[in-house]
Structure formats: structure tokens, C-alpha cells
Amino acid sequence: xxxxxxxxxxxxxxxxxxxxxxxxxxxxxxxxxxxxxxxxxxxxxxxxxxxxxxxxxxxxxxxxxxxxxxxxxxxxxxxxxxxxxxxxxxxxxxxxxxxxxxxxxxxxxxxxxxxxxxxxxxxxxxxxxxxxxxxxxxxxxxxxxxxxxxxxxxxxxxxxxxxxxxxxxxxxxxxxxxxxxxxxxxxxxxxxxxxxxxxxxxxxxxxxxxxxxxxxxxxxxxxxxxxxxxxxxxxxxxxxxxxxxxxxxxxxxxxxxxxxxxxxxxxxxxxxxxxxxxxxxxxxxxxxxxxxxxxxxxxxxxxxxxxxxxxxxxxxxxxxxxxxxxxxxxxxxxxxxxxxxxxxxxxxxxxxxxxxxxxxxxxxxxxxxxxxxxxxxxxxxxxxxxxxxxxxxxxxxxxxxxxxxxxxxxxxxxxxxxxxxxxxxxxxxxxxxxxxxxxxxxxxxxxxxxxxxxxxxxxxxxxxxxxxxxxxxxxxxxxxxxxxxxxxxxxxxxxxxxxxxxxxxxxxxxxxxxxxxxxxxxxxxxxxxxxxxxxxxxxxxxxxxxxxxxxxxxxxxxxxxxxxxxxxxxxxxxxxxxxxxxxxx
Numbered sequence: 394x395x396x397x398x399x400x401x402x403x404x405x406x407x408x409x410x411x412x413x414x415x416x417x418x419x420x421x422x423x424x425x426x427x428x429x430x431x432x433x434x435x436x437x438x439x440x441x442x443x444x445x446x447x448x449x450x451x452x453x454x455x456x457x458x459x460x461x462x463x464x465x466x467x468x469x470x471x472x473x474x475x476x477x478x479x480x481x482x483x484x485x486x487x488x489x490x491x492x493x494x495x496x497x498x499x500x501x502x503x504x505x506x507x508x509x510x511x512x513x514x515x516x517x518x519x520x521x522x523x524x525x526x527x528x529x530x531x532x533x534x535x536x537x538x539x540x541x542x543x544x545x546x547x548x549x550x551x552x553x554x555x556x557x558x559x560x561x562x563x564x565x566x567x568x569x570x571x572x573x574x575x576x577x578x579x580x581x582x583x584x585x586x587x588x589x590x591x592x593x594x595x596x597x598x599x600x601x602x603x604x605x606x607x608x609x610x611x612x613x614x615x616x617x618x619x620x621x622x623x624x625x626x627x628x629x630x631x632x633x634x635x636x637x638x639x640x641x642x643x644x645x646x647x648x649x650x651x652x653x654x655x656x657x658x659x660x661x662x663x664x665x666x667x668x669x670x671x672x673x674x675x676x677x678x679x680x681x682x683x684x685x686x687x688x689x690x691x692x693x694x695x696x697x698x699x700x701x702x703x704x705x706x707x708x709x710x711x712x713x714x715x716x717x718x719x720x721x722x723x724x725x726x727x728x729x730x731x732x733x734x735x736x737x738x739x740x741x742x743x744x745x746x747x748x749x750x751x752x753x754x755x756x757x758x759x760x761x762x763x764x765x766x767x768x769x770x771x772x773x774x775x776x777x778x779x780x781x782x783x784x785x786x787x788x789x790x791x792x793x794x795x796x797x798x799x800x801x802x803x804x805x806x807x808x809x810x811x812x813x814x815x816x817x818x819x820x821x822x823x824x825x826x827x828x829x830x831x832x833x834x835x836x837x838x839x840x841x842x843x844x845x846x847x848x849x850x851x852x853x854x855x856x857x858x859x860x861x862x863x864x865x866x867x868x869x870x871x872x873x874x875x876x877x878x879x880x881x882x883x884x885x886x887x888x889x890x891x892x893x894x895x896x897x898x899x900x901x902x903x904x905x906x907x908x909x910x911x912x913x914x915x916x917x918x919x920x921x922x923x924x925x926x927x928x929x930x931x932x933x934x935x936x937x938x939x940x941x942x943x944x945x946x947x948x949x950x951x952x953x954x955x956x957x958x959x960x961x962x963x964x965x966x967x968x969x970x971x972x973x974x975x976x977x978x
Contacts, residue, residue: 458544815870
């Protein structure tokens with residue numbers, strides 16, 4: 394708003410109507426009229442007046458009916474940079490003061506006398522005024538002037554630079570707020586509203602036609618525009634006014650005519666009043682909707698926890714996988730600890746100290762690292778649980794039922810490493826375990842490697858058929874499994890070839906004992922398809938580290954010992970030792 398002529402006075406010391414004549418000014422007038430009466434009392438009042446003038450928190454001056462300065466405190470002289478020579482002949486007149494300022498260039502370019510005449514004309518109007526004057530050094534001075542009864546006037550000068558700077562910074566901050574914002578004082582009168590909020594209020598020109606509204610005017614206007622729904626307006630307004638006056642933080646969401654989502658938050662202020670913010674959360678809502686859609690269609694259970702490990706989002710699969718009842722989540726925020734405790738009550742952690750388990754699990758999640766565990770459920774399912782930290786705190790946990798996958802992997806493992814005919818480890822697994830055993834032999838553990846061939850098994854296949862031969866091998870594989878120790882590996886290398894890795898023997902005698910037990914097992918009659926079959930075998934044995942610690946070396950020497958056993962005849966057990974074979978019958 395442009396100032397009036399009276400408000401454009403740059404330095405006219407005319408008093409403003411809002412400033413009442415002070416008792417001190419009245420004392421000055423009384424002193425002029427009654428010089429002869431009660432001198433001591435008047436001198437005391439004058440001293441008090443001078444003390445008050447000097448203690449005034451700003452510049453202060455007064456002029457009498459002849460427009461001569463009668464009062465000027467030191468603060469004013471310093472504030473306006475008045476030089477001592479201006480007061481060399483006593484206090485100046487208003488005209489002398491104007492001329493000094495004009496000559497100093499405070500009124501800009503132009504004729505000095507013209508500047509003086511124009512300002513004296515304004516003084517003659519005796520109008521109250523209030524304006525702000527910016528000094529050459531950047532300071533902002535608020536000037537207020539008011540005429541006095543009987544002539545003359547009083548003027549105050551206050552440095553409001555800091556106030557103006559804070560106000561400017563406040564307005565810049567509020568206008569820079571990423572959304573709409575309004576501030577209400579303790580009397581619930583709006584004191585500020587940025588342009589963003591005005592732009593979001595329907596028919597804002599009506600609301601601000603007479604300046605900033607109070608709270609009820611503001612709420613009524615918004616209610617009429619449908620901001621709070623289509624319910625009874627009087628009840629809606631009354632309810633919202635009560636809520637704001639209660640001093641609680643309030644939040645609600647509105648949808649604009651452009652279908653944008655705006656989150657409205659009311660925050661009470663410590664000294665009274667409140668701040669209301671309007672933030673467009675359309676992008677967040679869209680991302681949230683997308684996230685919810687992703688979570689719901691995730692091929693497994695998923696749960697998101699905040700940095701305090703409170704559950705903030707999860708899908709239906711999460712509830713179904715753990716058989717959580719819906720009432721567990723209704724009307725409350727659930728913590729991860731509660732979910733674990735709920736599962737513990739159903740027997741999901743039978744061998745765990747549940748309190749210690751919870752503490753370990755929570756600590757692992759708070760550490761910020763990735764976590765991967767497998768959980769065997771009470772109903773036999775196996776779940777794979779993956780936890781991934783979220784930037785800024787929190788964690789996303791996914792749950793996959795891997796029961797079928799593990800079964801398939803076990804089946805694939807069995808097919809890859811076990812004989813489908815006998816169920817014994819096949820040649821591939823035998824070689825892996827032999828390499829491990831040889832590594833132990835290098836560290837001082839004695840092992841024996843037995844190679845076994847069934848005597849004349851081809852004749853059984855030729856006469857009884859391969860199907861019958863396979864059944865015989867299947868029975869034989871089962872029997873051999875029953876004769877082994879847990880540390881031994883019995884393998885079916887293919888056809889009628891078998892092998893044994895025997896770990897932890899003391900001498901040749903230990904290997905011989907196992908070899909004889911194997912032969913006895915093979916020699917036990919086997920009944921298949923109504924026929925009785927009696928088998929025999931050959932056994933060749935090498936020892937490690939005595940005969941070597943390399944795979945090919947031990948395998949070759951065991952094969953050599955087996956070859957020599959075959960040369961002697963069925964039931965032979967032969968050891969490899971420096972090209973000399975020992976037979977045990």
C-alpha cells in the first residue's frame with residue numbers, strides 16, 4: 394500500500410495520533426506557564442523528565458509551538474549521526490534541522506531551499522505520521538510523530554533493523570516453504586499466509602478481501618468450499634474449532650479439484666496460536682499406492698519395519714504364511730517383538746530361549762547388515778527369511794516357503810551323487826569324499842580304500858535277466874549300508890563295482906576286519922522273484938598315507954590290489970604294499 398502525503402515525510406518530526414501526550418510533555422508546558430510557582434518541585438520534575446528522556450529505548454525529540462527543538466536525547470543524536478556543531482548555538486529549529494539534512498543530501502538531489510520549503514509545508518499541516526526510513530548504512534528507522542495540544546509536537550525514532558531483518562527472513566522462509574503455510578497468533582488471528590496456500594484456497598480473494606481473517610472465518614470459508622466434506626457445516630466448523638483449541642497436533646488429507654492429495658497439518662505453538670501447513674503429497678501417495686501394489690503382488694510374504702522395528706507395511710501373504718489373525722493388527726501398531734512372541738506361543742521356537750532369541754534377532758536387524766536365515770516351522774515347512782536394511786533406518790523382510798525347493802534340491806542332489814539303483818553314494822560323491830579323506834591322511838589320520846567286485850555277476854544278468862540283477866544289487870546295497878560305521882563311505886561305482894572309504898584305522902587289521910564283514914554280507918543268500926542267489930566278491934585295499942596321499946595314486950593302487958585278488962579267486966582280500974600283495978582267505 395502506498396503511503397499518504399503525511400506518511401511520505403522523510404524526517405518530519407510530527408507526532409502520531411496513536412502516541413498519547415506524555416506526562417513529561419505536559420510537565421514541560423506547565424514549566425513554561427508557571428515559572429515562578431514552586432521552583433523546587435518543578436526542578437525535580439524537570440530532572441525526572443530529563444532522566445526519562447535519556448532512558449527512552451530510542452531517539453526522542455520535541456518541538457514547541459515556535460518549532461524550536463526543546464528536547465533531544467543523546468541516543469537520537471547518535472542514531473541519526475547528528476554532529477556536535479549542529480547544537481553549537483543550542484537546540485536548532487525544525488527549519489535549521491531540515492536545511493542541515495538537505496545539505497547533507499538526505500533528501501536526494503535538487504535545490505536545498507526547495508527541500509526545506511516542501512517539508513515545512515508538511516509540518517504546517519500538523520498531521521500525525523508513521524513511516525520507516527532506511528539509512529545510508531542500511532539501518533531501518535521507524536519514525537512516529539504526533540502534534541501536541543497548544544502547538545509543537547513530539548517524535549520518536551526506533552531502530553527496527555533487526556526486527557525488519559527477522560521479518561524479512563521469516564517471510565522468505567515461509568514463502569520458500571514447500572507447500573502452503575499459515576500462522577495464527579494466540580488470539581487465533583491469522584498473521585501470515587504465503588502465496589502457495591492462497592493459491593490452493595478456492596475463492597481466496599473473498600477470504601482475504603478485508604485483510605487476514607481470524608481462525609473461525611478461515612475455517613468457515615474452507616467448510617463452505619467443501620474442504621472438510623459435505624456434512625453439517627455448523628457441526629463441522631464447531632468440531633474443528635474445538636480440536637484446534639485443544640492444542641493437539643491435527644492431520645487430515647484433502648483432495649483438490651485437480652485430484653491432487655494435500656496433507657493438512659495443524660501444529661500448536663508454545664506461546665499460543667498455531668501453524669497450519671498444506672503439503673502436496675500426490676507423488677508420495679502415488680509411490681505409496683505403487684509400493685502397496687508391489688507388496689500385495691510380491692511372490693512371497695513381505696513386511697516392512699521402521700527404525701524402531703514397528704510394522705508399517707505388510708501383505709496378505711505375510712498374514713497367511715504365519716497364520717496371523719486379522720485382529721492382531723486392528724487399530725494398533727504392531728512391533729516385530731510382538732510377532733515373534735506370538736509365534737513362540739504357538740511353538741515355533743521350541744528349542745530356543747525366546748527372550749534371548751528376540752534380543753539376538755533385534756540386535757542383528759538393528760546392526761544394519763543383510764540377514765539370511767532358514768526357519769523350520771512347527772508344521773514342517775521351511776521358510777527362508779531375508780532382511781535388507783532401508784536407508785535412513787528400518788528393514789524390509791521377505792519370507793519364502795522353500796520346503797518344495799529343498800525337497801527338489803535334495804532329490805537333485807540324490808540323483809547327482811547317489812546311485813538310483815542301490816541308494817549308495819555314486820562315483821562322483823565317492824571321489825569327493827576320497828579327496829577329503831586324503832586331506833585328513835596328510836594330517837596323520839590313517840584311511841583304507843577298498844575296491845570290491847562281485848564275482849561272476851554278468852552270468853546272473855545273462856541267465857536271470859538284468860531286471861533280476863538290478864533287484865539283487867538293490868538288496869545288496871541296503872545290506873552294505875547297514876554294515877557301515879558313520880565315518881565310513883560305502884559307494885556303488887556302477888554295475889557290480891563297489892568301494893569303501895574307511896577312516897581312522899590303526900593298522901592293517903582294522904581294514905581286514907571291515908573287508909571280511911563286507912564279504913560275509915555279500916555271501917548271505919539273496920531271494921529275488923522266488924529264486925535264491927549266492928554271491929561272492931573280491932576286495933583290493935590300499936592305505937593312506939602309507940601307499941600315498943594323492944587321489945590317482947591311491948585309486949590306482951586299490952585297483953591293482955583288486956586285480957591281484959581276482960587272479961587268486963573269489964573271496965580274496967589283498968592289500969597293496971610295495972608291489973607285494975598279501976592275501977587273506
